[in-house]
Structure formats: structure tokens, C-alpha cells
Amino acid sequence: xxxxxxxxxxxxxxEIHDPVTTTDELIPSGETSSFRSNPLGLAEFxxxxxxxxxxxxxxxxxxxxxxxxxxEDIFAALPEAxxxxxxxxxxxDVDPAKTQIGSMVYAVKPGDGSAREQAASCQKVLGxxxxxxxxxxxxxxRSNLINWGMLPFVMDEDYDFDVDDYVFIPGxxxxxxxKDEIIKAYVVNKDMxxxxxxxxxxxxxxxxxxxxxxLINYYKTx
Numbered sequence: 001x002x003x004x005x006x007x008x009x010x011x012x013x014x015e016i017h018d019p020v021t022t023t024d025e026l027i028p029s030g031e032t033s034s035f036r037s038n039p040l041g042l043a044e045f046x047x048x049x050x051x052x053x054x055x056x057x058x059x060x061x062x063x064x065x066x067x068x069x070x071x072e073d074i075f076a077a078l079p080e081a082x083x084x085x086x087x088x089x090x091x092x093d094v095d096p097a098k099t100q101i102g103s104m105v106y107a108v109k110p111g112d113g114s115a116r117e118q119a120a121s122c123q124k125v126l127g128x129x130x131x132x133x134x135x136x137x138x139x140x141x142r143s144n145l146i147n148w149g150m151l152p153f154v155m156d157e158d159y160d161f162d163v164d165d166y167v168f169i170p171g172x173x174x175x176x177x178x179k180d181e182i183i184k185a186y187v188v189n190k191d192m193x194x195x196x197x198x199x200x201x202x203x204x205x206x207x208x209x210x211x212x213x214x215l216i217n218y219y220k221t222x
Contacts, residue, residue: 004100004172005100006171006173008099008168008169008172009085009168010104011103011104011165012106012161012162012163012165013054013058013061013103013105013163013164014050014105015106015107015161016051016105020108020112021108021111021112021137022137024116025049025050026047026050026123027042027122028045028049029116042122043122045122046122058103060078062103062127063077064101065127071097075096081096084188085099087188088186090192094168100129103126103127103128104129104132104167106131106132106133108134109134109135109137110136111140111141112138112141113138117147120141121148123145123148124149124150124214128150129150130151132197133153133155134154134155146206147215149212149215151210152200153183155195161187165189166188167188168186169185169186170186176210177211179202179207181198182196183197185197205218208222
């Protein structure tokens with residue numbers, strides 16, 4: 001898992017408008033019990049009861065990031081990214097090779113219920129880099145996201161995301177270092193709609209974990 005880049009591009013691959021989303025809905029128990037020692041196998045069940053298309057969509061986006069990290073052709077792996085970066089570069093000067101590409105879930109209030117770590121880890125295994133929510137149902141779920149290097153964004157304003165929207169977040173790493181309260185993001189469309197995202201209160205260690213890419217990477221340098 002790589003460290004957070006200065007800019008990131010995340011694709012909305014699922015949106016959940018239920019008042020609360022439980023950890024059991026994020027990654028079901030029962031039929032998944034035999035995969036607890038197999039992260040890749042377990043991840044295949046992510047959101048299976050809420051959004052059966054999630055896994056395939058997340059994997060498709062992940063191909064672009066895998067190509068970027070390997071120094072290969074991003075646009076061959078994820079053709080739609082070419083048009084997305086072209087649009088971004090009408091407003092910014094962004095190098096796709098230096099811009100992390102990942103998936104995200106929008107949910108109103110995710111993470112209710114048990115403290116199941118796999119509710120976060122399975123998203124990361126599939127290339128998830130962030131969630132956007134109105135709030136997080138439990139501190140434990142939010143902490144698990146952070147430990148897996150995922151950005152636990154919250155957004156006060158109402159915005160009706162469409163699945164397949166891309167959200168560009170410039171300067172996100174520096175904003176985290178600066179402890180900025182508001183992080184500007186842009187829905188990549190004709191109008192480049194600006195959003196105001198927040199990460200809420202983070203400890204210095206939590207900031208370092210996110211910047212490192214995950215808790216495992218953080219431990220390597222501390």
C-alpha cells in the first residue's frame with residue numbers, strides 16, 4: 001500500500017442513502033467466516049447485500065492505480081481516466097502519474113454495530129481511498145478507516161452524488177499536514193462543482209497514519 005500522494009482522484013462506486021449503514025451491511029458475517037484469513041477472498045463479499053455491483057466497480061478503478069504504481073499506462077488500464085484528467089487540467093496542472101486513483105463510498109451514516117475491522121480493510125483491499133459521509137456511526141469504524149489509510153471525509157452540505165462521479169482533491173496531503181479544517185474538492189464534470197470536505201478531529205498520529213498510507217506503513221517508519 002502506497003503513501004498518500006499530494007493530489008488524489010476518487011470515483012464514487014457506491015452511494016447509500018439509508019439513515020444508517022451497519023458494519024454487517026458493509027461486510028456480511030455468516031457466509032464470509034471461512035475467509036477471515038483470506039483478505040482477497042473476503043473482499044469479494046464487500047457490500048454484497050447492499051450493492052452487488054460495488055466489487056466489480058471498485059476493481060475496475062483499482063486497475064488504474066495498479067498501473068500508475070507500476071509505471072504503466074494508466075489510461076490503457078482505466079480508459080475513462082483520460083477524459084477525467086483532461087477536464088481536471090482545464091483548471092489545474094496535474095500529473096496523472098503522481099495522482100493516486102481510488103474508489104470511494106458515499107453513505108449517510110456508515111459503521112453502526114460491531115467493531116469489525118474488515119468493514120474497512122475490505123474496502124482498502126479493493127482500492128478504496130476514502131469514504132464521504134454525513135457522520136460516522138461509531139468511532140471504532142472511523143478509526144479502522146484511518147488505520148487502513150482511508151480518508152474518513154464528512155460533508156455538511158447536501159450533494160446528490162451519482163455513481164461513477166469522480167471527485168478530485170488537490171493538495172490533500174498538505175491540507176492534512178496543515179491541519180486544515182476545510183479541504184476543497186471538485187466533482188469532475190462540466191462545472192467542476194466545488195465541495196467542502198472535513199476530516200474532523202485527528203490526532204497527530206492519525207494524520208501520520210493517513211499520510212503513510214496505512215498503519216502498517218506508519219509502523220515501518222516509527
